[in-house]
Amino acid sequence: MANPPSAKTILSLYASMLRTSRSFSSYNFREYFVRKTKMTFREIQNEEDPAKVSALYSQSVADLAVLKRSAIVNQLYGGWKLAVENQKPRRERGDT
Amino acid sequence: MSFARIALRSAVRTGLAQPASRLLFNRLPPRAAFSAAAALEPAQIERRVLDVLKGFDKVNPEKLVPASSFTEDLGLDSLDAVEVVMAVEEEFAIEIPDAEADEIKTVQQAIDYIAKTPEGELYL
Numbered sequence: 001m002a003n004p005p006s007a008k009t010i011l012s013l014y015a016s017m018l019r020t021s022r023s024f025s026s027y028n029f030r031e032y033f034v035r036k037t038k039m040t041f042r043e044i045q046n047e048e049d050p051a052k053v054s055a056l057y058s059q060s061v062a063d064l065a066v067l068k069r070s071a072i073v074n075q076l077y078g079g080w081k082l083a084v085e086n087q088k089p090r091r092e093r094g095d096t
Numbered sequence: 097m098s099f100a101r102i103a104l105r106s107a108v109r110t111g112l113a114q115p116a117s118r119l120l121f122n123r124l125p126p127r128a129a130f131s132a133a134a135a136l137e138p139a140q141i142e143r144r145v146l147d148v149l150k151g152f153d154k155v156n157p158e159k160l161v162p163a164s165s166f167t168e169d170l171g172l173d174s175l176d177a178v179e180v181v182m183a184v185e186e187e188f189a190i191e192i193p194d195a196e197a198d199e200i201k202t203v204q205q206a207i208d209y210i211a212k213t214p215e216g217e218l219y220l
Contacts (some may be wrong), residue, residue: 009179018182018192041175092161 004050005057013057014041017064023071025078027085033067141210145203148183152176162204177201184210 005013014037021033040063044056081087097189142162149155152160155170166172166180181197190213200206 007174010197011198013176015178015197016192018178019185021194022182022186038175038179045173047176059220 004053010044010057013060017060017067020064020067020071024074026074027082029074138211142186142207143186145207148187149180162207165202191209
């Protein structure tokens with residue numbers, strides 16, 4: 001069995017999964033994947049067994065690849081914004 | 097009849113509307129504004145970062161000051177700290193690289209990072 005992943009690699013995977021989940025253009029998918037990512041990583045955090053941590057980690061790495069592909073497809077065919085969403089992001093800064 | 101009306105209308109239009117717009121054009125001095133808008137005020141950055149943190153359930157608003165550390169003062173764990181950085185990224189529409197996100201451990205460090213970072217692209 002491979003060594004369990006370090007805390008730093010798990011955190012960086014967490015960051016990239018959250019970032020990818022956030023890039024979905026459909027509100028429902030976006031919220032779901034952000035929620036699911038948070039739940040998965042809480043589970044990893046609470047897991048004591050290193051073998052299970054490794055298994056969950058490699059599962060998440062595989063999921064991230066799927067998530068990235070789906071996010072791109074969803075950005076192409078996302079549809080319009082829902083009424084609950086912020087319709088037009090305001091531009092707050094103009095210094096670049 | 098209708099031809100006369102059209103002629104009258106075009107006469108009125110050329111007679112009145114044209115000089116008014118020309119007058120306005122002449123009054124405004126020709127100039128070009130190539131300067132960028134001012135950066136965000138430090139106070140505004142601080143307020144917005146603190147607002148982001150207030151959105152977290154685990155954060156006690158009474159302990160929330162710019163000097164407070166995520167893990168020690170606010171009682172957040174490492175996963176929460178990543179979430180905070182993500183929320184700050186979303187608020188200011190920027191992307192913080194992992195190496196620099198690791199360095200952000202206090203509210204003040206987040207504020208400083210925003211202050212020295214140029215604005216991100218506006219995503220639609």
